[in-house]
Amino acid sequence: MNALAATSRNFKQAAKLLGLDSKLEKSLLIPFREIKVECTIPKDDGTLASYVGFRVQHDNARGPMKGGIRYHHEVDPDEVNALAQLMTWKTAVANIPYGGAKGGIGCSPGDLSISELERLTRVFTQKIHDLIGIHTDVPAPDMGTNSQTMAWILDEYSKFHGYSPAVVTGKPVDLGGSLGRDAATGRGVLFATEALLAEHGKGIAGQRFVIQGFGNVGSWAAQLISEAGGKVIAISDVTGAVKNSNGLDIAKLMKHSSENRGIKGFDGGDAIDPRSLLTEECDVLIPAALGGVINKDNANEIKAKYIIEAANHPTDPEADEASTSDSIWQTNTPTATKCTICLKCSLSEFLLQILSKKGVLILPDILANSGGVTVSYFEWVQNIQGFMWDEEKVNNELKTYMTRGFRDVKEMCRSHHCDLRMGAFTLGVNRVARATVLRGWEA
CATH class of the missing domain: 3.40.50.10860 (Leucine Dehydrogenase, chain A, domain 1)
Structure with missing residues (x-):
């Protein structure tokens, strides 16, 4: 399933859960x-x-x-x-x-x-x-x-x-860029992960992490997770993959990657096949590279308890789409009937797919990697106001937004008896639909 089909499919499921008018649904999609x-x-x-x-x-x-x-x-x-x-x-x-x-x-x-x-x-x-x-x-x-x-x-x-x-964000600081912008997406991943783990009485410290991708997002996520006490045991990039069950030295790996234009040849762990990285045993898997990397071909082999989607669209819907009866936050919901043709189902009959059967919780991309656009918003605000924030304020505000975003998604999960992905999509789609109607949209 290509990215557009998968994204539209998630939108249409959210629209059904929300009971959107069909004409409004079409308008929002175009x-x-x-x-x-x-x-x-x-x-x-x-x-x-x-x-x-x-x-x-x-x-x-x-x-x-x-x-x-x-x-x-x-x-x-x-x-x-x-x-x-x-x-x-x-x-x-x-x-x-x-x-x-x-x-x-x-x-x-x-x-x-x-x-x-x-x-x-x-x-x-x-x-x-x-x-x-x-x-x-x-x-x-x-x-x-x-x-x-x-x-x-x-x-x-x-x-x-x-x-x-203010016409662009992510600029150099000398041209009005915001302090903390480089680390923003990776830091947002950290805050989102903390919020999800806290729901299960856990913290970053002591958890084993596997990260696919060591660009801006993956490297910052790895560094911040390591500083918070997490154990990053495996990482990959376009040049290769490395694993150390006792935890990789992230500072040393970043230096090696910078000097060698990739992690290949790093002596602080064992080289592994990059294709096997996603199926390494760990607590938290963070895909931070390209889309569609978790799919029906490898989902059965995923051993992580949690997946934090730092990349855009890393999980194909066929791999993670869950039944409404499997949400960990739903209350007083009757058992849903399972079927195999989800687009023709009633709202209570979403297709129970591979990762949901394995009990893997997925924090979707539209929440997990929103730290970058959030700090871009802060940068835009600073440019318009002509007043620069210090980095501590940027990071504190980012944590507030990421934590609040997780809380709001969780409430949608409870309200609509759905998983985290549908919770996020229903939240986003509902807010856009309300704004559209309030501005004067007519069927």
Whole structure:
């Protein structure tokens, strides 16, 4: 199941639980605007190269549209649409005044020089500058982009509209970026994990963690979890995977990764097959890389008790979709009838799938990895106010938002007798639907 089909499927299930009007449901699903542009640049060798750029603006009922821009060779319209839709529900779950958007360019950033990346970014900005803005659509970094990319977008946009630091977030601090932004998604993962474990009388300390991905999110999550007393026993990235049952030295691994452009060859543990990492025995599994990595082919082998989705859409619905009778927070709910054709079921007959049978609890991406967009919101607020927060305030506010988000999701689980994923989707969809109706939507 591709990302767009899976995301739409989760939305439709949430809409059924909420009893949304069919016309409103359709309206919420259709993007506000889809943009596709050609970006032609001169390469360093004098030849011309063309790339296709996308920006999907999904919904603005709750505020300016918000979402990252990724540079990756697999960027396509379906992926960007799915991620834009997820951002709509994610910002609503986090309860920040944004809608959802996403963008990307189909390219391999590792094959481009810094000057080529700058030219590509500036051309892309030239093509979309009149469709983004401080109160319209606010981009941010994503896979293959970083604070430098945002600095180029800011500079190019400002040539047309005057100096506008709030037009992007995830900027360098010297250009109005927020302290604590680099660590925000990983720190949000820590806070979300703490909230989930606390529900079961546990804490980070003493738990065994496996993390797939050692980029910005995975490395910060690993570092912060280790500092909190958690034992990170296995990690992978694109170069390989390493395991140490006694716990990896994360500081040493980060130094090795920085110096060697990956974790391959790290001598602080045993090299393992990256494909086996997801099925390592542990307490908490954190997929922090690409989507769709947990699916019906490997779900039976998952040995973790908890999965924290630090990546976007890492779990295919066929692997984790649970019956309404399996929520750990439902109360006074009759036993639901199980069936095998979930899209044709009544609300009480969701398909009981692999991970739910194994008793694995999954904290969904639209809550677990919302720390990044939350601190992006803080950055935007600071830019508009012209007043910079210290890092302690940023981190304290982030913990408040993540903890409150978990509490709100949990309440939806109780109200609708559903699992955490549907709790998060019903929360997000309900908030967007209410805003849409309040602004004057008519059937």
